[in-house]
Every structure is written in C-alpha cells, then in structure tokens.
Amino acid sequence: MSEARLDTVRLQTVVKGFWESAALMSGVELGLFTAISRGNDGIESAAGALGIEVGNAERLMTALTAMTLLQRDGDTFTNAPDVERFLVEGSPSYAGPWMLFGKPAWNEWGQLTQHLRQPKSDQKILGKYDDNFTVARARDYHAATYSIGLGAARRFHKQVDLSGRKRIMDLGGGSGCYCITAAKTHAHITAVVLDLPSVVVVAREFIAENGVADRVTAEACDFTADALPRDADVAIMASNLPIYSREIIAGVVRRVHDALLDGGEFHLIGEILDDDRRGPIAPALWGLSEAISGSTGLAHSQSDVIGYFVGAGFRDVSVTEFIPGTLTRITGSKS
Ligand SMILES: C[S@@+](CC[C@H](N)C(=O)[O-])C[C@H]1O[C@@H](n2cnc3c(N)ncnc32)[C@H](O)[C@@H]1O
Known part of the structure; x- marks a missing residue:
C-alpha cells in the first residue's frame, strides 16, 4: 500500500494565514470591494478610486484573486458572490466593520506565545x-x-x-x-x-x-x-x-x-x-x-x-x- 507523500504545503499555507487576513482587511479598509462593485473593475481604475499606486493595487488584487475573493476575467475583476453581498459599503448587509473586529488585537496575536506562558494567577x-x-x-x-x-x-x-x-x-x-x-x-x-x-x-x-x-x-x-x-x-x-x-x-x-x-x-x-x-x-x-x-x-x-x-x-x-x-x-x- 502506498503512503501519501507528505509535503509542507498545508503547513506553509496555515503559517502565512495572517498575510491573507491582512489582505482582506486592507481590501475592506481601502474600499476596494466597493470600488469594484461601482465599476472601477480594472487595476488602474481601482488604484485611482482608492488613491494608491497602480503597482500596489496590482499586488493586492492579485492576492485577493488567488484567495478567490475576487474573480478575474482578463483585465476585469468582479467580487466573489459573498464579497459582493457583505463587503460593499452602503448595502444593508454590509459587514465591513465585523471584518475588522479582530484587528485591535492584531499585535497581541503576534505575542500569543507569551500570553500562553501567563500563569493562571494573572487571569482576570x-x-x-x-x-x-x-x-x-x-x-x-x-x-x-x-x-x-x-x-x-x-x-x-x-x-x-x-x-x-x-x-x-x-x-x-x-x-x-x-x-x-x-x-x-x-x-x-x-x-x-x-x-x-x-x-x-x-x-x-x-x-x-x-x-x-x-x-x-x-x-x-x-x-x-x-x-x-x-x-x-x-x-x-x-x-x-x-x-x-x-x-x-x-x-x-x-x-x-x-x-x-x-x-x-x-x-x-x-x-x-x-x-x-x-x-x-x-x-x-x-x-x-x-x-x-x-x-x-x-x-x-x-x-x-x-x-x-x-x-x-x-x-x-x-x-x-x-x-x-x-x-x-x-x-x-x-x-
Ligand atoms: C461579543 S459581544 C456580543 C454582544 C451581543 N450579545 C451580540 O450577540 O451581538 C459580548 C458582549 O458581552 C458583554 N459582556 C461580557 N462579559 C459581561 C459580563 N460579565 N456582564 C455583562 N456583560 C458582559 C460585553 O461587554 C459585550 O458587549
């Protein structure tokens, strides 16, 4: 019986998970998903709407496409259905603030190891x-x-x-x-x-x-x-x-x-x-x-x-x- 060949791909994906979180949060903070929904659906027009460099819009939109949050057809981008429903400002179902809910604790998550070393006596x-x-x-x-x-x-x-x-x-x-x-x-x-x-x-x-x-x-x-x-x-x-x-x-x-x-x-x-x-x-x-x-x-x-x-x-x-x-x-x- 052949054993499944092990590799580090899954581990690497998990360990870089915070990069993906950051990309999604920046998409929300910059208003990228709203811009795309309103027709700024190319890299240059989105960059203009967001007020960022074209190169940075390309970086972000490429990552979000690979994360399947954006869909790409040639040079045109659309929001994935859940993104369109929940991350476009002005919609009654807009949940952008909830996407940023965990962000105040961002730096502390970087200190998780130290937190896990805290003694029980320090708990509040x-x-x-x-x-x-x-x-x-x-x-x-x-x-x-x-x-x-x-x-x-x-x-x-x-x-x-x-x-x-x-x-x-x-x-x-x-x-x-x-x-x-x-x-x-x-x-x-x-x-x-x-x-x-x-x-x-x-x-x-x-x-x-x-x-x-x-x-x-x-x-x-x-x-x-x-x-x-x-x-x-x-x-x-x-x-x-x-x-x-x-x-x-x-x-x-x-x-x-x-x-x-x-x-x-x-x-x-x-x-x-x-x-x-x-x-x-x-x-x-x-x-x-x-x-x-x-x-x-x-x-x-x-x-x-x-x-x-x-x-x-x-x-x-x-x-x-x-x-x-x-x-x-x-x-x-x-x-
Ligand atoms: C994650 S929020 C949930 C709020 C709400 N139940 C909802 O589902 O939208 C947790 C809430 O519980 C409150 N909370 C936590 N511990 C509490 C306590 N000991 N007494 C009263 N409220 C408390 C917090 O202040 C916060 O408003």
Whole structure:
C-alpha cells in the first residue's frame, strides 16, 4: 500500500494565514470591494478610486484573486458572490466593520506565545472587558458586532417564536440587536439589555436610533456577579460563552434559572465545540483568543453546556444549529 507523500504545503499555507487576513482587511479598509462593485473593475481604475499606486493595487488584487475573493476575467475583476453581498459599503448587509473586529488585537496575536506562558494567577474574570473597555472602545466594538449581529438576531427571531412572551433579559446584549429585533417583531414585547457600564451607553444609542426606546432599555449589570432582573420570561445570552471558565458559566446559567419567571425560557447562543472537541475551528479559535484577553475563558462543548442547563434545573434542554460551524443555540425551560 502506498503512503501519501507528505509535503509542507498545508503547513506553509496555515503559517502565512495572517498575510491573507491582512489582505482582506486592507481590501475592506481601502474600499476596494466597493470600488469594484461601482465599476472601477480594472487595476488602474481601482488604484485611482482608492488613491494608491497602480503597482500596489496590482499586488493586492492579485492576492485577493488567488484567495478567490475576487474573480478575474482578463483585465476585469468582479467580487466573489459573498464579497459582493457583505463587503460593499452602503448595502444593508454590509459587514465591513465585523471584518475588522479582530484587528485591535492584531499585535497581541503576534505575542500569543507569551500570553500562553501567563500563569493562571494573572487571569482576570472580565478579561478584555475590564476597566480599559471604554465607551469609545465599546462604540467601535459594537459598530462591528451590530453589523453582523442584526442578521443573527433576525435569524433567532425567525427560529424562535416569542409572540406569547412578555419580557426579555439579554445578558451581555451588546448593541442590543436581539432586543431591538424583538421589539420590532412583536409590538407588545419589552426587553432589557444587560451589559457593562461602557457598553450600556452605546446600547442606548442603538436603541434610540432604532426608535424602540419606549420598550427596550439598557442597564449596567455584570452578569457574573450582579443580581439579575426577576421579571423576565425570556433570557438570551449570545456570543459570550468562551469568555468565561466552566465554573463561571455554570454559575451564570444557575442564576438565570433562579431569576427567570416560572415557565420562562433561556436561549444560550454560543461558539460551542462538538462533543468530541475536535472542532469546529471557529469555537476553538474563540477559546484560544481568550489567552490574548487574559480571561479564564475557553471553548465549551455541547455536552458542557447541556450539563450547565440540566445542573441548573432547566428542562426540555435542546440543541439547535444556529450559524453552521460557528454558533449553536442551547435552549431550556424553567418549570
Ligand atoms: C461579543 S459581544 C456580543 C454582544 C451581543 N450579545 C451580540 O450577540 O451581538 C459580548 C458582549 O458581552 C458583554 N459582556 C461580557 N462579559 C459581561 C459580563 N460579565 N456582564 C455583562 N456583560 C458582559 C460585553 O461587554 C459585550 O458587549
């Protein structure tokens, strides 16, 4: 039997992955995909629209073509379908800010080895969300989460019928996208976004912009430590899971169970590993990113999270794929 011949191609591709990240981020920052969509679809015209040297436009557009983000036909370029949909400014589905979400941590990822050498005693419960997470930082951060979270929130409210519910508490609700969409979907529902003080300022801005301030509020609450409201029949917690250790998340799930009204439901939408812990890659990397943040967090598996729910007393615990390969929704009811 012949053995597959091994080479270093895969390893070389992975190790240069950050070059590809940089190329995509520059494409977004320079507005290349928007320029191409608007007809500046050759190297020279794109260079003119971007205000960069023709040679640099050629470098970037050649790399992005090889990455299959651009399609090339002779001297004419078009955006790949996902790029055209999500990376052209002015479109309602524009997700450019989300593409740049990880960039503030760029230099720290270069120091990953040092971060992995940090002792446990240096870990901070709130990780990157400590006192340095200012209003200005929160504003940039949630411009990014809102650009992707609104789509996720719409998907949630298509999957989950909350028409019979009265009040939502959204733990770590960020921009408020889940509560804002709830208020727009159900004329009677009220909601409170619970988040850290700097984020509450920003959530209130999104809530006001969306014209739902009469039914959606935002309140400062550290969900790992502060009392949770006791008047909600729905709790949501989205995209927070890997920030915290198993003990902390188990404690939060217990406190949600205690605070929810009888008959209420809890939806935890998280970056969750399969039970064999072999993937998917996205939750695994979110867990690794917590080494950069200096938190206690890590990637949790489906059975970890089901265990937190069952241990807290939730019944009818179910698992639903939410965003393939990225987010899973775990739901439980309080009897
Ligand atoms: C990645 S964002 C997700 C925001 C929102 N749930 C969404 O899906 O768009 C994580 C949010 O959790 C908040 N958060 C993290 N730890 C928290 C804590 N202990 N108490 C309250 N909010 C917290 C952060 O401030 C941030 O707004």
